[in-house]
Amino acid sequence: MNKLITILVVIAVVVVVFFMLGPLYVIEEGEQAVVIRFGEIVDVQRDAGLKFKTPVIDNVIRYPKRIQSWDGDPRRIPTEENQFIWVDMTARWQITDPELFYASLTTLEAGYSRLDDVIESSLRRVITNNRLHEAVRDTNLINQIDRSDAVEADVEELDEEGVEQIEELITVTSQQREVSRGRQELSNEMLESAAEVTPDFGVKLIDTVIRQIRYSDDLTESVYDRMVSERNRIAQAYRSYGEGRKEEILGELENERQQIISTAEREAQEIRGDADAQAARVYSEAYQQDPNFFEFWRAISSYEQTLPRFRKTLTTDMDYFNFLYSEDGQ
Numbered sequence: 001m002n003k004l005i006t007i008l009v010v011i012a013v014v015v016v017v018f019f020m021l022g023p024l025y026v027i028e029e030g031e032q033a034v035v036i037r038f039g040e041i042v043d044v045q046r047d048a049g050l051k052f053k054t055p056v057i058d059n060v061i062r063y064p065k066r067i068q069s070w071d072g073d074p075r076r077i078p079t080e081e082n083q084f085i086w087v088d089m090t091a092r093w094q095i096t097d098p099e100l101f102y103a104s105l106t107t108l109e110a111g112y113s114r115l116d117d118v119i120e121s122s123l124r125r126v127i128t129n130n131r132l133h134e135a136v137r138d139t140n141l142i143n144q145i146d147r148s149d150a151v152e153a154d155v156e157e158l159d160e161e162g163v164e165q166i167e168e169l170i171t172v173t174s175q176q177r178e179v180s181r182g183r184q185e186l187s188n189e190m191l192e193s194a195a196e197v198t199p200d201f202g203v204k205l206i207d208t209v210i211r212q213i214r215y216s217d218d219l220t221e222s223v224y225d226r227m228v229s230e231r232n233r234i235a236q237a238y239r240s241y242g243e244g245r246k247e248e249i250l251g252e253l254e255n256e257r258q259q260i261i262s263t264a265e266r267e268a269q270e271i272r273g274d275a276d277a278q279a280a281r282v283y284s285e286a287y288q289q290d291p292n293f294f295e296f297w298r299a300i301s302s303y304e305q306t307l308p309r310f311r312k313t314l315t316t317d318m319d320y321f322n323f324l325y326s327e328d329g330q
Contacts, residue, residue, distance in 0.1 A: 023055045031089060032095070034102045044099050059100060066096045067206060070115050076216060077124055079132045087135075088212040089123055089190075091115070093205050101204030112203060122193040126186050136213050138182040170242070183210055190213045 027033055027048045035043035036059045045051055046065070053060060070091040078084050093115060095101050105111045128136060191208045198205045287294040 017285075023052055024058050025051050025053060027051055030064060030066045031062050032098045033060050033062045034098050035060055036102075039101055041102060061098075062110070063098050063101060064096050065095070067092050070112065070119065072116065072119060072123075074121060074212075074214075077122065077127045079127060079135060080130055081132060083132050084216040085127075085132065085135065086212075086214045086216060087123060087127060087210060088214075089103075089119065089208060090211045091119055091194075091205060093192075093203055095202060095284040096204045097202030100200075102202075104201035111201070111203065113200070115203070115205075118194045118197050119190070119205075122208075123188045125193065126190050130181065130186060134179060134181050135183060135186060135210070137179050138184050173300070183213075186210070240278075 025033075027045050030050065031047045033045045033051075034041050035045070035053055037054065037057055041051070042058070051060075070093055072089045072091075074086045074088040076084055077087055095111075101111065105114055187208050189203060189211050194208065195205045283294070
């Protein structure tokens with residue numbers, strides 16, 4: 001009896017010691033694990049629950065089963081036209097093969113580091129092979145904006161032709177390059193390129209998204225200069241149109257002035273002609289009534305015009321001065 005009790009006590013102690021060494025472990029929801037024995041993978045657990053391992057010699061490495069996020073640091077990358085932009089990118093990934101992940105990377109930190117290399121390489125390749133407008137825009141909606149209302153509100157006093165000219169210039173100046181691919185397609189290309197590599201270390205890359213793109217300082221200044229240049233061209237268009245209208249109006253005014261002067265001179269010549277004809281007729285009638293008086297009057301009128309201008313008179317002994325000595329001019 002005592003021997004049986006001793007055996008039971010020993011068994012109980014062994015069982016207690018066994019469980020104290022930790023033969024059981026729990027896999028939580030959203031976890032997966034690999035069991036390592038002397039550096040070799042002996043078991044892979046993908047389902048949640050209570051699991052068994054060999055105490056002391058087995059080591060359990062847990063990995064998240066849920067989708068993980070990857071956030072990269074903004075990177076300064078040149079586009080195809082060698083214009084530098086800062087690209088901030090994010091991605092989602094998941095460990096689909098914990099055995100391969102442990103064999104190739106072992107830790108999550110190493111996984112993130114490997115993703116940095118893979119995604120950055122894909123990002124640089126795609127950005128450097130495409131032009132700036134393909135990376136920063138997704139659609140061509142900016143070229144479909146109707147700017148006629150803004151033009152008409154700005155130039156209400158212009159005629160229809162002037163509005164059309166200004167509107168055409170603003171439309172051409174504001175026209176942006178057509179996007180053939182766009183940011184979303186570039187993100188998809190990055191995903192396809194990187195997703196070819198990630199299965200090699202037990203990772204599935206779910207998606208990659210360009211979160212933000214901003215211009216570098218030198219490119220920002222260049223963009224501002226281009227915007228100022230565009231606005232200056234539009235302003236110059238307004239000024240050129242105004243100068244043109246000014247010259248047209250001045251030309252019309254000059255033509256109208258010349259026409260008025262020409263009409264007035266023609267009417268004045270007609271009036272002078274009529275007056276001269278009437279004066280000649282009056283003179284002729286007066287001469288016919290009293291020729292002697294007419295001669296006398298004409299001589300006196302001539303004296304009034306000429307004598308005040310004489311600075312020196314040497315003689316009056318000529319026929320012109322006959323009326324100075326006689327009423328009948330003899």
